[in-house]
Amino acid sequence: MKKVLKRTMQVLVVLLVLIVAALIIVPMVFKPQLMELAKKEINNSVNAKVEFSDFQVSLLKGFPNLYVGLKGLTVVGIDDFANDTLVAFDDFSVKVDLMSVFGMKNIKVKSVLLDNPRLTARITxxxxxxxDIAKPSVDTTNVEELTKTTTEEPSNLKVALKKFEIRKANIRYVDDSSNMSANVSNLNFILSGNMGMDFTNLSIKTTIDALTFSMGGLKYVNKAKLGFSGDIGADMVNATYTFKDxxxxxxxxxxxxxxxxxxxxxxxDVDVTFNTNKADFKSILSLVPAIYMKDFxxxxxxxxxxxxxFAKGTYNDKVMPNAGLELAVENAMFKYPALPKSADNxxxxxxxxxxxVNMDNTTVDVERFHIELAGNPFDAQLHVxxxxxxxxxxGFFKGKIDFNTLSDVIPLDSLTLKGLLxxxxxxxxxxxxxxxxQYDKFKADGTLKxxxxxxxxPDLPQGFRIIESSMKFSPRYVDLASFDSKIGKSDLKMxxxxxxxxxxxxxxxTIKGNLNITSNVLNVNEFMSGDEAAVDTTAVDTAAMSIVEIPKNIDFLMTTKVNHIYYDKMDISNLTGKLAIKDGKVNMDNLNMNMLDGSLGVSGEYNTQDxxxxxxxxxxxxxxxxxPTTIKSFSMLNKIASSAxxxxxxxxxxxxxTxxxxxxxxxxxxxxxxxxxLQSESIGFTNSKVFGKIADFLKKDALRNPEMKDVNLSFRVKDGRIYIDxxxxxxxxxxxxxxxxMGLDQSLNFKTKMSIPRTQLGALNNLADDLLSKAASKGLNVKVSDVINLNVKIGGTTTDPEVRPDWGSSSSDDSQTTAKETVKETVKAKTKEEALKLIADxxxxxxxxxxxxVAAGDKLRAEAKEKGNKLIAEGNKKGGLAAIAAKKAADELKKDADKAAKKLVKDADAKGQALIDKAKQEAEK
Known part of the structure; x- marks a missing residue:
């Protein structure tokens, strides 16, 4: 009996050693294959590029706990989001009680760590x-059934987490659809507690070094410091969480x-109240970025x-909790020691x-707002x-703000403010x-000057000035009596x-308006480039612009008169016309201007409804x-007409x-x-590669840099090509x-019929003589006139044109038998039939x-599929890694077969095209 017991213990010890050794050795042996397989499967399931540098499963690193770690993960977008790193982190690790894993009912997670995560969320x-990177993998017709099944059959698995930690997180959110953005810098978060218990205490500590929130071009929160620390009582059974200290x-x-x-x-269900522990005014002022950021x-x-x-009530798809906010400031003031004046009362x-529940019962009451800036009082009241x-x-707004003295109250640093409001x-x-x-029932009167x-x-170094502005309010309208402004070198009056x-x-x-706008000079380059660069020397890449959305709640009719506009390299003068802004569109009505040594009249619309x-x-x-000036002035013409x-x-x-x-x-x-x-009295070409090729063919240097006279043509642009009648x-x-x-991609497809005096034919006279000789040998009496009609085909691209004569359609104007007829009668009738047969064969x-x-390729694919299915069947019998390896091998077989099949077709098509090209060459001889 003792020997049996001893032998049994020895076997158990050996088995335990083998199991531990397997847990250590197996991940190490198969790690490269597992990592490669994991990356491949992940990338196949998402519309993004996913990479990670290492994946670790170890007993030694977290002993006696099981350690699982993922390092150096990056998830990068594709297509329009190719420059966005959606998620990246240095380390994601989990430590789990090893023995709890085997039971799979109450897994004890000791800790979860996410180190240095970087997240970017963007809405276009x-x-x-x-x-939204997940590829659809579930049949949508079964989603409801799946949801019902998972809801009715909850898993018995419980995860008892004790600690969750995030270190040094940086989060960026950009919503271009609403012009809103937020940045979170250096977020640290620790949640600890025994989350496997029915009743527990959760401890939370969070800090954010800097939070910035912008909307509509304004920073409502600028580098604010945030934090939360406290305990929360958690009733896991009833899903109730109660705030403690x-x-x-x-x-x-x-x-x-x-x-x-x-x-x-x-x-x-929410039932929460909040209040401040500090009753001093300085704490409220810290919410004002201009004050908190300077010598606070x-x-x-x-x-x-x-x-x-407070917030109290239920939150779901139909209702929200009721909420309230109360702020009262009494007899407050602030003053910077280094500045002479203060803000009082x-x-x-x-x-x-x-x-x-009923949002119509919502109210806003600003019963009182009063401040005196350097002795200048301002009062406001608002009820909604x-x-x-x-x-x-x-409500009302009454008072004045003397911006000249504002710098005596608040340090403005690099900002300059002057004027009186x-x-x-x-x-x-x-x-x-x-x-x-019913304007008599609505009260609205007063002025704003x-x-x-x-x-x-620093962002507007050229400065913005309002020399005079006066608005008069009434229930029916607001009268803009005067508006006289300057921005840098530009001036604008309305x-x-x-x-x-x-x-x-x-x-x-929708706001409606009828405005008269006049200006002597508008230098648009100042706003686009951020400097006052001279128009003649600085170009602005208009391709760097972004879509300007026209608001749908603006209905303006503007009569404009501008003497000079500097835009990109253009000097536009004497602009007059009408602009109508309405329903997300800008309509131009007889907008006329002088530019590019000529004049331009425009009517039409710019539409951003979609x-x-x-x-x-x-x-x-x-x-x-x-x-030349036109092409240099427009970036788009530079791209599509670079050869011009x-x-x-x-x-x-x-x-x-359109x-x-x-x-x-x-x-x-x-x-x-x-x-x-399009019309022109004269168009001259210098160093044109197309005319250079024609000049080489005709041996006429006069065609190398030609001048085209009396141009009058019709054109059409469609599907990326310009068609010229x-x-x-x-x-x-x-x-x-x-x-x-010609294509907007610079490809050419032109036919040119040239009437050439034979005295100008140069070396081509030899060809004409050769044609006469061939005709005479056939017993034909052929005369060639003094003017030869020659058709030329122009192909290739503007940078590499192909110019060749089209003998089949060239002719002379001689009333007798022409060279064209001679060629057709003596040569082409027979050779054409032979050429067509050659090409057809x-x-x-x-x-x-x-x-x-194609047949051979289909056979390769079928054989690979059959072999792959056999491999998968054998792997499934063995299970585990064998099944995974078998599937991977089957996929590789199919992939290789598909690649080989495509190559067969490609090679065959190339060989066939070579036969056709050779036949065409023979036919053209």
Whole structure:
């Protein structure tokens, strides 16, 4: 008995050693194959590029716990998101109690660590998101059934997590559709507690070094410091979480939360209150970026505050919790020790009540807002109610702000502010009064004036000035009595009237306006390049622009007159016309201007109603544009007509054009649809490769740098090609008829009929004599006239053109038998039949080669599939790694067979095409 027991113990020890050794050795032996397989499977299941540097499973590293680690992971977008790193982290590791893994019912996770994660979330203007990378893998018809099954049959698996930690996270969120962004820098988070128990205490500690939030071009939060530390009582059975000792802070203001959050099934029940522990005014000021970012520690303050709020109710798809916020500031002031003046008598009384069940019961009450900046008082009041059914507003803005003294109160550093703002506006009533034009029931009167205003900053070094601005308010409209401004070298004056102004401000309704705009100089380059570079020396790459979305709630009619506009390299003068902005479109009505040594008249529209596909539709009348200046001035013409840079002359054209724009405001070339006419008295070509090839062929240097006279042509642009109807012109002593098409990709397909005096034929006279000799040998009496008609085909590209004569369609004007007829009678009738037969035989042989290759390829694929299925069947019998390896081998067989099959077809097609090309060459001899 003792021997049996001893022998049994020895066997158990050996088995235990073998198991431990296997757990250590197996991952090491198969690690490269497993990593490669994991990467391949992951990348096959997502629309992104996924990489990781290492994957570890170890007993030694976390002994006595099992350690699982993933290192150096990156998930990078593709296509439009190719520059976005969606997710990246240095290390993701999990430590698990080894013995709990074997039971698979109550897994004890000791810790989870995510180290240095970087996340980028982006929403494009057209609503696409960069995180939607999962490829569909589940039949959508079964989703409801799957959901029902998983809901009704919960798993018995429980994961008892004790610690979850995030270190040094950086998160970036960009929403281009709403012009909103957020950046989180250096987020650290620790959640600890025994989450495997029914009742436990969770400890949370979170810090964020810098949070920045922007919307509409304004920074509402700038590098704010945030943090939360506290304990939460967790009832895991009833999914109830109760706040205990805790503190949440933003910059210098701290808040204390009380209450609980319940999450029974699909609803979330909230009953939470919060208030501030600190009653000093300085803590509230820390929320103002301009103050918190500059010498905040030395700021002198006094005054009392009250800040409290609540959220109570149910959150689901139909309702939201009720919420409230109350802020009161009493007799406060602040002053910077280094500055001579202060802000005094600050008093604020604000209450916001949000009704999550019936949002029409929501109210906003700013009962009092008063501040005195360097002795200049400003008062405001605002009340809003019934916002959903018929918004009722009431309030006023009264006071003045002397920007000249603002720098005596707040350090402005690199900013310069000057000027005087005076406001005296009173308003009150329901939006329906204005909608029904019951203006006598709505109160709105007062003025807003801004004079001698100046603003400069590092982002706007050229400065912005409002010399004079005056607005008069009434229920019916806002009268813009004057607006006289300057931005750098540009000036802008406006007068007019704005209607529906108050519903626009409070209810996002459409604002209507009729404005007169005048300017002596508008230097657009200053706004695009950020400097005051001279127009003649600095070009702005218009391709760097982005789509400018036209608001759908603006209805403006603007009459414009601008003496000079500097845009890119263009000097545009005497611009007059009307612009109508409405329903997300800008319509141009008889917009006329002088530019590029000529004039331009434009009517049409720019349409952003579908921001995914903005469009343009123009009627244009161009007179006397200088060709070199035009090509240099437009980036798009530089791309599609680069070969025309050495063309000289002036052109006039009348055309209509429609196109879709890409994200850089450039037309999508294949979407351009245009037609019209073009005229020019003279167009000169220098170093043209096309005419250079013609000159070489005809041995006439006069055609190398020709001048084309009396051009009058019709054209059409469609599907990425420019089609030119045949037109007559004259170059040197040669009359020409030119027609054909060219691609926006620079490809050429033209036919040119040339009438050439035989005295100018040069070396081609030898060819004519040869034709006469051949005709005479056939007993034909042939005479060649003094003018030879020669057809020339032009192919290839603008940078590498192919020029060759088309003898089959060339002729003389002689009334007797022509050289063309001679060739047809004596040679071509017979050779054409032979040539066609030669080509037909070659095409038949090419088709045969293709069919044979396809059949051979199909046979290869079928054999690979059969072998693969056998491998998978054998692997499934063995299970485990054998099954995985078998599937991988089967996939590789199919992949190799498919590759070989495609190569067979490709090689056969190449061989067939070579036969056809050779036949064509023989036919052309």
């Amino acid at each position: 203007r057209d609503g696409r998101v960069n995180w 805790n503190e949440f802070y933003i910059n210098a203001i701290s808040l204390f939360f009380a209450g609980s959050v319940k999450m029974p099934k699909n609803d979330i 520690d030395g700021l002198q303050t006094s005054g009392k505050i009250k800040l409290q709020g 600050i008093n604020v009384d604000t209450k916001v009540n949000f009704d999550g 109610s019934t916002p959903m059914s018929d918004m009722q507003v009431a 005076e406001s005296n506006i009173d308003f009150g009533g329901r939006m329906s009064y204005i909608d029904k034009q 801004l004079n001698n205003f100046e603003f400069t900053s 007068t007019g009237r704005l209607e529906n102004f108050i519903p626009f401000v409070f209810n996002n309704q 921001i995914k596909k903005p469009t343009i539709a123009f009627d244009m009348n161009v007179k006397g544009f200088d060709i 840079k050495e063309v000289k002359g002036k052109v006039s054209t009348q055309f209509t054009m 196109a879709t724009l890409d994200s850089t405001m450039s037309p999508v070339l294949n979407s351009i649809d245009a037609k019209g006419k 045949p037109f007559d012109t004259k170059i040197a002593d040669f009359k020409m008829r030119i027609g054909g098409d 070659a095409e038949k042989e090419a088709a045969k080669l293709h069919d044979e290759a």
